[in-house]
Amino acid sequence: MSKGLAQQGREQWKSRTGFMLAAMGSAIGLGNIWKFPYITGEYGGAAFIIVYLICIALIGIPIMLAEFAIGRNTQKDAVGSFQELTPGKPWFITGIFGVISAFLILSFYGVVAGWALSYTTKAMSGDLLAIPPDKLGDHFGGFIGTSLGPILWQLLFMAIVIVIVVKGIKEGIEKWNKILMPALGVLLLILVVRGLTLPGSSEGVAFLFSPDFSALTGEAILVALGHAFFSLSLGMGTMITYGSYVPKNINLPTAATGVSLADTGFALVAGLAIFPALFAFGMDPGAGPGLIFITLPAVFDLMPFGQFFSVLFFLLISVAALTSAISILEVPVAYFMRKFEWTRKKATWILGTIIFLFGIPSSLSLGAWSGFTIFGKGFFDAVDFLASYILLPLGGLLTALFVGWAIGKKKAEEIGGLAAGGFVNKLWIVTLRFIAPVLILIVLLSSTGLLDVILKAIGLKG
Numbered sequence: 001m002s003k004g005l006a007q008q009g010r011e012q013w014k015s016r017t018g019f020m021l022a023a024m025g026s027a028i029g030l031g032n033i034w035k036f037p038y039i040t041g042e043y044g045g046a047a048f049i050i051v052y053l054i055c056i057a058l059i060g061i062p063i064m065l066a067e068f069a070i071g072r073n074t075q076k077d078a079v080g081s082f083q084e085l086t087p088g089k090p091w092f093i094t095g096i097f098g099v100i101s102a103f104l105i106l107s108f109y110g111v112v113a114g115w116a117l118s119y120t121t122k123a124m125s126g127d128l129l130a131i132p133p134d135k136l137g138d139h140f141g142g143f144i145g146t147s148l149g150p151i152l153w154q155l156l157f158m159a160i161v162i163v164i165v166v167k168g169i170k171e172g173i174e175k176w177n178k179i180l181m182p183a184l185g186v187l188l189l190i191l192v193v194r195g196l197t198l199p200g201s202s203e204g205v206a207f208l209f210s211p212d213f214s215a216l217t218g219e220a221i222l223v224a225l226g227h228a229f230f231s232l233s234l235g236m237g238t239m240i241t242y243g244s245y246v247p248k249n250i251n252l253p254t255a256a257t258g259v260s261l262a263d264t265g266f267a268l269v270a271g272l273a274i275f276p277a278l279f280a281f282g283m284d285p286g287a288g289p290g291l292i293f294i295t296l297p298a299v300f301d302l303m304p305f306g307q308f309f310s311v312l313f314f315l316l317i318s319v320a321a322l323t324s325a326i327s328i329l330e331v332p333v334a335y336f337m338r339k340f341e342w343t344r345k346k347a348t349w350i351l352g353t354i355i356f357l358f359g360i361p362s363s364l365s366l367g368a369w370s371g372f373t374i375f376g377k378g379f380f381d382a383v384d385f386l387a388s389y390i391l392l393p394l395g396g397l398l399t400a401l402f403v404g405w406a407i408g409k410k411k412a413e414e415i416g417g418l419a420a421g422g423f424v425n426k427l428w429i430v431t432l433r434f435i436a437p438v439l440i441l442i443v444l445l446s447s448t449g450l451l452d453v454i455l456k457a458i459g460l461k462g
């Protein structure tokens, strides 16, 4: 009875398009515009991209479908959905990991998004392009190392996220994604056309699309898989939660494929907006995390109408980060609303505030608190590492095993929305049962250093 009532009152997406845009908004974010370009640059370009594409197709799409399917079938949050499908069993711990990951990821995600907001205003005022190119690195390092400034920008960003999530699924999340995602597409398009029409841009295109497999290391493969999870918003219950607002008549396999393709396409096109410009002006593509904050402003400085394009670019990052951050906050919000019967307003404000506060040490660890380390990493890097390279793959692994084994074959074949008894359905289950778990396990073992220990123990490594 009470369950029936709770279900009746539960929110849903207004339209298929709204759901698709929200899921794309979640996937497309800092991962695409900040992380993807710099790791592609660090790991050598096209060969890395090919491995990344294989990870998306082989593991990303099947797990995204698994998350959508779990959510839609149960119409519950990241924890409740596991309880509903396997009552009395410990599988719900997967969801608890998800809620914890959401706290961790959003805490430092908000810090980086704050930098992007700040750079947007610096670009608008003209201050950014007034900095001599050789001083941009010092400027960035100085800015993120300041105590108060970055925290205030992070606060502003988190406040915007909270205000949107408070409004709920239809009137908050869906409505804003419907406005912001098309805007994002237009911004990116303008930047790509600009990048590709610069003289000397073809070298950048070659860097992205002509592979040199000799540059590919074991580490590059691990980073590619880890990033596939991060970029597709998997392993944390985000897509379970968004899937739980999906009406019964929407085709999930098409949605999972569409969202994954859009996310991947966006990363590649963002690469096309960035690398040709870098090469055209002789900048280093392997500059690391500072790539878009240090190297790109130098590029804008040299470009005709550079200020205009620099504003567009940092606006693009801020908007992409916003639609992703919304989806991360929704994971704990949906959980606390059901579990503790909090109103959406209460859950969003309390959880959003806690996450903001938790981000403060991350921000400070890049300056005033840089002496404080955990396992040799600063707080920011430690949180990123724990969440992105341990908790997300672990969440993905458990999700694959859950649908592949725990809920029973019949149920699994039913909930994905793939043709009953069909080849694709069987392939999906086999992927969730064997392929994805084995590959993820390898990544997990290696990122924790356990792989080395095992390889040494069995004599495969000196």
Ligand code: TRP
Pocket (backbone or CB within 6 Å): 026, 027, 028, 029, 030, 031, 032, 105, 229, 230, 231, 232, 233, 234, 235, 236, 238, 324, 325, 327, 328, 392
């Ligand atoms: N996918 C987003 C990006 O690329 C970030 C993100 C949103 C995310 N939700 C997530 C990452 C859930 C991991 C898990 O920026």
